[in-house]
Amino acid sequence: NAEYGEVGDTDKWEDEVDRILSKRGYYRIQLKTMTIMQIVVFAKKAILPFISHIESEATKTGFGGAYGNKGGTTVRFRLFDKTVAILNTHLSAHMDQTHIRDEEYWAIMAEQEFRDPKSHALYDHDYILWSGDLNYRIEHDNTKVRSIIGAGKYLELLQYDQLLQEQSAGHAFIGFHEADIQFPPYSALIPVL
Secondary structure (H helix, E strand, O other): OOOOOOOOOHHHHHHHHHHHHHHOOEEEEEEEEEEOEEEHHHEEEEHHHHHEEEEEEEEEEEOOEEEEEEEEEEEEEEEEEEEEEEEEEEEOOOHHHHHHHHHHHHHHHHOOOOOOOOOEEHHHEEEEEEEEOOOOOOOOOOHHHHHHOOOOOOOHHHHHHHHHHHHHHHOOOOOOOOOOOOOOOOOOOOOOO
């Protein structure tokens, strides 16, 4: 939309989101941008006095850590007596890049440090909310995957989920828990039957 300037010019967009959410009682506590990746955290006005130690961090993992097209942005803070870290990440794509995604996860975990003595590292936080395009795939024959999805039995595919396999093997996302999967897998490239 030309009203919001050129691609990458986010100031007008950010101002508009701030304006809309403030009418609903939410206010921005922090924003962190890295190349094309961004995280913005809002909080209800009533809890703003209970938020402190706000910091943000970013880790580039694209092209061996030289570029921010892949990696993660984090906003962390204390809420009452708990520490919270919220991440937005974009990990490497492609079926055969599982080990690279795992390495990117560990780079983000290792490189992001904070000044708060209660939670200097990401794993020190009481709550970590990790979101984004993790790019882990379903490692199974495409025709069979499409057939299983078409039959509405997509939960059967969890046994082929790379992320769950990597967690189980202790390679990445150790200690993280995902809500029950109640939706079919998504593919931007191949429409589901």
